[in-house]
Amino acid sequence: MALSKLIADNAAYVIAADTVVSAGARILHKTATITEAETYLRLLSGRRHKVFTGVAVRAPDGRIASRVVACVVGFARLDDAQIRDYLASGEWEGKAGGYAIQGRAATFIDFLSGSYSAVVGLPLHETAALLRGLGYR
Numbered sequence: 001m002a003l004s005k006l007i008a009d010n011a012a013y014v015i016a017a018d019t020v021v022s023a024g025a026r027i028l029h030k031t032a033t034i035t036e037a038e039t040y041l042r043l044l045s046g047r048r049h050k051v052f053t054g055v056a057v058r059a060p061d062g063r064i065a066s067r068v069v070a071c072v073v074g075f076a077r078l079d080d081a082q083i084r085d086y087l088a089s090g091e092w093e094g095k096a097g098g099y100a101i102q103g104r105a106a107t108f109i110d111f112l113s114g115s116y117s118a119v120v121g122l123p124l125h126e127t128a129a130l131l132r133g134l135g136y137r
């Protein structure tokens with residue numbers, strides 16, 4: 001059965017999530033250009049930043065539960081070669097803050113406080129708790 005039919009028939013749980021990065025007061029959304037990705041990587045280099053992932057679950061009966069998970073991530077100081085190589089990989093494309101922690105950028109991380117899966121983009125522990133709270137077994 002198609003997902004759209006399950007949703008229309010209220011027979012499915014639906015999960016949605018999105019992630020944003022903040023460096024100080026600056027919001028680093030999903031990168032659209034290589035120039036933007038380079039700017040973000042240079043901004044994050046050698047400092048800590050926050051990652052916020054929101055997740056929402058809709059139960060078949062229409063109830064909705066949601067949560068925002070906040071994490072702190074620290075980047076080592078990046079040299080020009082590291083930034084150039086990462087940009088050449090294309091992994092930055094469409095990523096909040098210009099990086100994917102589950103990929104090559106994992107080597108940049110020298111500190112993590114919070115949920116690794118939330119930084120990836122779907123906080124698994126919190127999503128499972130929301131599902132259980134809405135009756136999913």
